Amino acid sequence: MALDRPKLPRWLRASCVVFIVAGLFAQPALAANRPPTISGKPASWVYVGQNYAFKPSARDPEGKRLTFSIVNKPAWATFSKTTGKLEGKSPGVGLWNGIKISVSDGTNTVTLPSFAIRVVSRSNVAPTISGTPPKTATVGVAYEF
Numbered sequence: 433m434a435l436d437r438p439k440l441p442r443w444l445r446a447s448c449v450v451f452i453v454a455g456l457f458a459q460p461a462l463a464a465n466r467p468p469t470i471s472g473k474p475a476s477w478v479y480v481g482q483n484y485a486f487k488p489s490a491r492d493p494e495g496k497r498l499t500f501s502i503v504n505k506p507a508w509a510t511f512s513k514t515t516g517k518l519e520g521k522s523p524g525v526g527l528w529n530g531i532k533i534s535v536s537d538g539t540n541t542v543t544l545p546s547f548a549i550r551v552v553s554r555s556n557v558a559p560t561i562s563g564t565p566p567k568t569a570t571v572g573v574a575y576e577f
Contacts, residue, residue: 467540468492470533474518477550480525484509484551487517488533488544496537503532506549522551 472488490498500516506528509520516533527550534543565577 465539466493467542468498468535468537470535470542470544474547477552480551480553481521483521485519487515490516490535492537498535498537501534504530525553526551
């Protein structure tokens, strides 16, 4: 007794072949690239001539290399595209607004909230005098201390 092949409708046979062949070449879905994270709270003020430094913390979930950028960098400061560090000494008082530091993994970019740096002068402090004055003075001779 011979077994007969089941007879399937033509449209069903074609669908089965396409499904089987497509399944052979199917690729697993790649995970979506997640954006890096950036955090930190920059100082809002510094004295004239005092070093200002801020370096945000950043990381990428997939471990990709990160690149930093800045908008509205004060002219007196330097910025590292590798570390995100902003530093420098202002030669005078002033206010630098709208500073934004961003980090990118090559696909996604995230930015810290905008911040400002106010450079202020030190308040006027009275001078101090120190030393030990002589205990005696001579009549007719100018006294100096």
